[in-house]
Amino acid sequence: GQQLNQSPQSMFIQEGEDVSMNCTSSSIFNTWLWYKQDPGEGPVLLIALYKAGELTSNGRLTAQFGITRKDSFLNISASIPSDVGIYFCAAPSGTYKYIFGTGTRLKVLA
Amino acid sequence: NAGVTQTPKFQVLKTGQSMTLQCAQDMNHEYMSWYRQDPGMGLRLIHYSVGAGITDQGEVPNGYNVSRSTTEDFPLRLLSAAPSQTSVYFCASSPLGGSGYGYTFGSGTRLTVV
Numbered sequence: 001g002q003q004l005n006q007s008p009q010s011m012f013i014q015e016g017e018d019v020s021m022n023c024t025s026s027s028i029f030n031t032w033l034w035y036k037q038d039p040g041e042g043p044v045l046l047i048a049l050y051k052a053g054e055l056t057s058n059g060r061l062t063a064q065f066g067i068t069r070k071d072s073f074l075n076i077s078a079s080i081p082s083d084v085g086i087y088f089c090a091a092p093s094g095t096y097k098y099i100f101g102t103g104t105r106l107k108v109l110a
Numbered sequence: 111n112a113g114v115t116q117t118p119k120f121q122v123l124k125t126g127q128s129m130t131l132q133c134a135q136d137m138n139h140e141y142m143s144w145y146r147q148d149p150g151m152g153l154r155l156i157h158y159s160v161g162a163g164i165t166d167q168g169e170v171p172n173g174y175n176v177s178r179s180t181t182e183d184f185p186l187r188l189l190s191a192a193p194s195q196t197s198v199y200f201c202a203s204s205p206l207g208g209s210g211y212g213y214t215f216g217s218g219t220r221l222t223v224v
Binding site: 004009033035040041042043044045048088090096097098099100101102103 | 114141143145150151152153154155158160168200202204206212213214215216217218
């Protein structure tokens with residue numbers, strides 16, 4: 001079935017560093033979503049992408065819809081301690097349904 | 111604006127016990143779903159509903175039942191709890207009308223089955 005592979009699985013970074021993560025699949029999608037899950041909370045939508053090649057920002061976060069439509073990328077600039085959490089990519093798996101990646105766990109060292 | 115409310119936040123069950131996880135949303139969303147989150151597995155869809163009276167199975171439905179009698183509520187029932195059902199459960203909702211809206215998630219129920 002469809003599967004979303006996220007890398008890296010986890011990362012430790014120093015405060016102020018930039019972060020890059022990606023999400024890949026063997027399937028083509030027409031929408032990519034990025035969520036963040038804070039510890040003890042549910043995921044919250046960060047960015048939605050609807051077009052191949054699209055680059056969208058939300059504050060220090062920038063996400064890109066890969067031109068092959070099989071991948072997406074999320075960058076965080078100048079990380080701060082509150083960026084800690086799990087970042088999930090998601091893509092539609094049918095009408096109204098989504099599949100989620102396994103997540104990238106981010107830990108920021110002050 | 112409450113969004114998606116899940117109760118309880120934590121629960122411990124003994125093997126074989128039954129219970130219902132509650133989920134309510136106040137956004138008039140037609141679509142509601144239940145996911146479970148396990149380490150290294152991401153979020154996996156259990157059941158979903160596109161409106162009152164309409165439910166369907168997701169990726170991992172065995173051992174769980176759902177019903178949707180109102181737009182607002184979508185409870186998840188564990189009929190006979192098993193240790194394999196130890197997980198964090200999330201309820202999510204969205205409006206219908208396309209695949210681009212994304213979900214609003216509740217804050218989760220952490221369930222331990224001993």
